[in-house]
Amino acid sequence: MALENLRxxxxxxxLERYKKPRHRGKTEPTDRYQKGHNPSxxxxxxxxxxxxPAGDQIEDVxxxxxxxxxxxxxxxxxxxxxxxxxxxxxxxxxxxxxxMMQGKDEFPPELRKLNVxxxxxxxxxxxxxxTLTWHTLKAALEASNAQAVGVVSNE
Numbered sequence: 571m572a573l574e575n576l577r578x579x580x581x582x583x584x585l586e587r588y589k590k591p592r593h594r595g596k597t598e599p600t601d602r603y604q605k606g607h608n609p610s611x612x613x614x615x616x617x618x619x620x621x622x623p624a625g626d627q628i629e630d631v632x633x634x635x636x637x638x639x640x641x642x643x644x645x646x647x648x649x650x651x652x653x654x655x656x657x658x659x660x661x662x663x664x665x666x667x668x669x670m671m672q673g674k675d676e677f678p679p680e681l682r683k684l685n686v687x688x689x690x691x692x693x694x695x696x697x698x699x700x701t702l703t704w705h706t707l708k709a710a711l712e713a714s715n716a717q718a719v720g721v722v723s724n725e
Contacts, residue, residue: 583643593649593650602710602713606709606722615633615702615703617645627655628653644702660707667704670687
């Protein structure tokens, strides 16, 4: 596929996820909550997670927030991708996403939807938009209970 066609496809997926997010809302119950904010552009995200009874697997994840198409699409794609993952697997995905934003990695075929965000790495000023929800997820996963640890910023 030509690079221009690939870029168009990425832009279509981002716009579709922005306009019609599939994972907007709040989980019931909420086992983890974290708010994130990008002060440079005003994007905000509130992430809620429902964990398995043992507390070691993500059963559901939802988000609320306001921001640009990249930030909201990234949140929606992330929410879909981490469902059913263990906390450790999700933390590994956070690291892989950050590496992908540096142009050094990509996700395997079973998580290829996340690779649509790869194009953002060509625009350094927009990387913070794409990574906000992932920074917020990391803070939520590292918390020991449902309470947020302040507001996460990716500045």
